[in-house]
Amino acid sequence: YLIDQPEYSFLKDLGLERDNPGVFSGHWQGRGKSITSYDPGSGQAIATVRQGNVQELQQCIGLGVEAYKQWRQVPAPVRGEIVRQIGDELRKYKEPLGKLVSLEVGKIYSEGQGEVQEFIDICDYAVGLSRIYAGQLINSERAEHTILEAWRPLGLVGVISAYNFPNAVFGWNAAIALATGNSVLWKGAPSTPLVSVATTRIVAEVLRRNNLPAVVGLCQGGTDVGATLVADKRVNLLSFTGSCQTGRDVGVEVQRRFGKVILELGGNNALIVDASANMKMALDAALFGCIGTTGQRCTTTRRIIVHEQLHDSFVDALTKKYAQLLPRIGHQLEAQTLVGPVHTQQNVDNYKATIEEAKLLGGTVAFGGSVLSRPGYYVEPTIITGLPHDASVVHRETFAPIVYVLKARNVDEAIAWNNEVEQGLSSAIFTENIGQAFKWIGAQGSDCGIVNINTTTNGAEIGGAFGGEKATGGGRESGSDAWKQYCKRATITVNHSGELACAQGVVFSV
Numbered sequence: 001y002l003i004d005q006p007e008y009s010f011l012k013d014l015g016l017e018r019d020n021p022g023v024f025s026g027h028w029q030g031r032g033k034s035i036t037s038y039d040p041g042s043g044q045a046i047a048t049v050r051q052g053n054v055q056e057l058q059q060c061i062g063l064g065v066e067a068y069k070q071w072r073q074v075p076a077p078v079r080g081e082i083v084r085q086i087g088d089e090l091r092k093y094k095e096p097l098g099k100l101v102s103l104e105v106g107k108i109y110s111e112g113q114g115e116v117q118e119f120i121d122i123c124d125y126a127v128g129l130s131r132i133y134a135g136q137l138i139n140s141e142r143a144e145h146t147i148l149e150a151w152r153p154l155g156l157v158g159v160i161s162a163y164n165f166p167n168a169v170f171g172w173n174a175a176i177a178l179a180t181g182n183s184v185l186w187k188g189a190p191s192t193p194l195v196s197v198a199t200t201r202i203v204a205e206v207l208r209r210n211n212l213p214a215v216v217g218l219c220q221g222g223t224d225v226g227a228t229l230v231a232d233k234r235v236n237l238l239s240f241t242g243s244c245q246t247g248r249d250v251g252v253e254v255q256r257r258f259g260k261v262i263l264e265l266g267g268n269n270a271l272i273v274d275a276s277a278n279m280k281m282a283l284d285a286a287l288f289g290c291i292g293t294t295g296q297r298c299t300t301t302r303r304i305i306v307h308e309q310l311h312d313s314f315v316d317a318l319t320k321k322y323a324q325l326l327p328r329i330g331h332q333l334e335a336q337t338l339v340g341p342v343h344t345q346q347n348v349d350n351y352k353a354t355i356e357e358a359k360l361l362g363g364t365v366a367f368g369g370s371v372l373s374r375p376g377y378y379v380e381p382t383i384i385t386g387l388p389h390d391a392s393v394v395h396r397e398t399f400a401p402i403v404y405v406l407k408a409r410n411v412d413e414a415i416a417w418n419n420e421v422e423q424g425l426s427s428a429i430f431t432e433n434i435g436q437a438f439k440w441i442g443a444q445g446s447d448c449g450i451v452n453i454n455t456t457t458n459g460a461e462i463g464g465a466f467g468g469e470k471a472t473g474g475g476r477e478s479g480s481d482a483w484k485q486y487c488k489r490a491t492i493t494v495n496h497s498g499e500l501a502c503a504q505g506v507v508f509s510v
């Protein structure tokens with residue numbers, strides 16, 4: 001196990017051991033199946049985690065509900081103070097925790113650090129939020145009546161997160177849910193259990209220091225644990241990040257029991273290069289958009305739609321940039337690496353199958369296309385040209401660094417192609433033309449939740465609401481007014497007139 005080797009002592013600094021309990025509800029346990037976590041960059045085992053079983057999950061739900069009853073009585077700014085301490089504790093552990101994110105997912109060191117930073121940022125946001133989130137006072141049609149609106153916590157918030165952002169997505173949900181008075185029960189991805197355990201340890205230490213009950217719980221587990229969390233009525237809001245396919249089932253299940261749901265599902269994000277685009281900027285954006293996190297962000301650029309005048313020169317220049325990256329493929333923790341491994345053998349298999357399908361459909365592999373023969377899961381970043389805009393592979397999200405470059409006649413056609421896919425997460429246009437820019441962000445423009453101009457499809461900040469339309473699920477997390485989803489709204493009419501009066505002029509008295 002890597003954890004036994006001296007250069008991996010940072011894992012012990014996070015409180016991890018060779019075998020770790022994967023369930024926390026005030027104390028640590030884990031009586032379910034034991035799971036080994038592997039380094040995707042070498043295939044070596046890092047350490048093991050004892051997952052929870054369904055009974056343990058149910059206990060966690062019960063304790064989460066109890067913890068909520070105490071937590072909802074704590075004044076919001078005092079809850080914010082606890083979130084501030086969580087942010088500070090994360091600052092202390094940012095280096096080793098970010099390094100673990102990198103090791104366990106396969107993303108490069110700076111992206112691992114960036115992910116923990118995203119959690120820290122949302123804590124800061126939630127601290128401020130705890131003092132300013134508020135309802136309103138509405139004019140009543142009745143004399144000496146006042147209508148108030150108040151936002152109250154929902155109760156227990158369940159969070160199911162994915163392997164590609166095993167730390168930040170939990171953070172977005174937890175920071176806002178806690179500040180607004182909810183308790184949280186988390187199930188991280190089965191293949192990133194060490195990040196779940198290490199992150200929860202950091203949060204649990206803050207709770208312990210403040211003599212608080214387990215307002216944050218963890219139950220690592222497989223699909224049985226996930227399905228139970230989704231189906232249980234005591235979970236008032238379920239925030240799910242994952243595939244469109246699973247997300248659809250989750251959404252229906254939660255709706256069936258009249259629970260609330262936030263869905264953050266797949267993307268098929270396009271970057272449009274208009275004839276007026278700043279080419280250098282567009283190329284740099286394509287590089288990070290397509291290859292950052294080895295093509296495994298929900299917001300990764302999957303399609304580049306280029307104006308026909310620029311198409312050939314753009315492909316040529318992008319291919320040259322990709323070639324410069326080849327020597328930078330390597331283990332995610334090596335300093336010079338820009339392209340780490342993909343997460344599992346499954347990602348490699350999907351990569352291969354997608355490239356074969358693209359070739360059969362008449363696509364040209366303009367760059368890459370091969371799996372590297374070395375231990376770990378390494379693939380070449382790949383550019384495919386010459387496919388129709390509506391080819392099956394182009395309309396599908398493959399979690400790998402594959403991009404399709406499409407040739408469009410004009411921006412209107414590019415926008416139509418941007419919008420014709422099922423998913424609606426992120427999108428970007430590169431243009432210097434103000435008319436095209438405003439068309440893009442208008443009602444006839446991009447139909448995505450994230451609509452960028454002259455910047456990447458990926459790498460959103462926490463201040464805005466994050467999420468997408470259509471098959472992406474419609475959920476919004478992180479900033480703006482996403483906090484409202486973690487609350488129930490009470491409309492309160494107060495009669496201070498001393499007499500009863502009906503609205504709409506109705507007379508009803510004897």
Ligand code: UN1
Nearest residue numbers: 165297298299458459460
């Ligand atoms: C995800 O891929 O699930 O905008 C989240 C981004 C990151 C979050 C991605 N801030 O790319």
